[in-house]
Amino acid sequence: MEFKFEIEGGNFSKAGSASSEVKKILKQLNVNPKIIKRTVVSLYEAEVNVVAHAFEGNMNVDIDTDKIVVKIEDRGPGIPDIDQAMQEGYSTATPQVREMGFGAGMGLPNIKRNSDKMNITSKVDVGTELEIINYFG
Amino acid sequence: MVKVVDVVDKLNARVICGSGDMNQEIQFGFASDLMSDVxxxxxxxxxxxxxxxxxQTIxxxxxSDISFILFVRDKKATVEMKELACENEITLIECSHSMFRACSILNEIGLQPVY
Known part of the structure; x- marks a missing residue:
């Protein structure tokens, strides 16, 4: 099953709506609740990152019998140093993002913690691609 | 374990959205304004x-599969927040105490810290 959701940069009132849809789908498929939570927490962190940092993005979801593969691609400033961005506490978030309760530099490490596989690539001034894979078994 | 009714009673709080089952029991409490931590x-x-x-609180x-939210410092949930909370069967409670006082009272009546 494949699904595609659009993510609007800067629109915090809609941030999380794509992850919420994925949660509903996984619940309907009777996936283990602990795996649903791990998956949607990582997707939500990624979705908030797109809203906080990029102009626009997409969340492409592919659900198989044994796993979920999600690719989040955005058009935005990109990440110059991914190793640095993966360190807890490192953040380039704006005051507006911090007012929403984010921007503590914990998003990417938390995505890694909540996913079985995580791949990230980024080009400065082009955008970032993040792949999250979680297994149901 | 504490019941929703005890949270409401001890904090002079109000339930503004929820299932209406005031006897639901809650084991743990976590206090934060930082959703990244939550x-x-x-x-x-x-x-x-x-x-x-x-x-984003909702x-x-x-x-995170959190079914109960207590707003402290007299913070009010907006209509959109209430709608989203109801849709997800999340109970919203509001009180006017500071976060420190609310946590202190809740810990006293048996709500446990996460760590």
Whole structure:
């Protein structure tokens, strides 16, 4: 099953709506609740990152019998140093993002913690691609 | 364990959205205005105690399977927040105490810290 959701940069009132849809789908498929939570927490962190940092993005979801593969691609400033961005506490978030309760530099490490596989690539001034894979078994 | 009715009674609080079952029991409490911190918690049956009143408080709770939110410092949930909370069967409670006082009272009546 494949699904595609659009993510609007800067629109915090809609941030999380794509992850919420994925949660509903996984619940309907009777996936283990602990795996649903791990998956949607990582997707939500990624979705908030797109809203906080990029102009626009997409969340492409592919659900198989044994796993979920999600690719989040955005058009935005990109990440110059991914190793640095993966360190807890490192953040380039704006005051507006911090007012929403984010921007503590914990998003990417938390995505890694909540996913079985995580791949990230980024080009400065082009955008970032993040792949999250979680297994149901 | 504390019951929703005890939270409401001891904090002079009000339930503004929820199932209406005041006898539901809650085991743990976690207090934070930082949703990034909340998203790292892997504990079930949790009351989120926060002064952050925006939609992302509800979204964070939805993703984290948090069924109870207590707003402190007299913060009021907006109509959109209530709608999203109701849709996700999240109980919203409001009180006028500071976060410190609310946590102190809740711990005294048996709500446990996550760590």
């Amino acid at each position: 998203l790292t918690i892997d504990t079930e049956n949790l009351l989120l105690i926060t002064g952050l009143n925006n939609l 979204r964070t709770s939805e993703m």
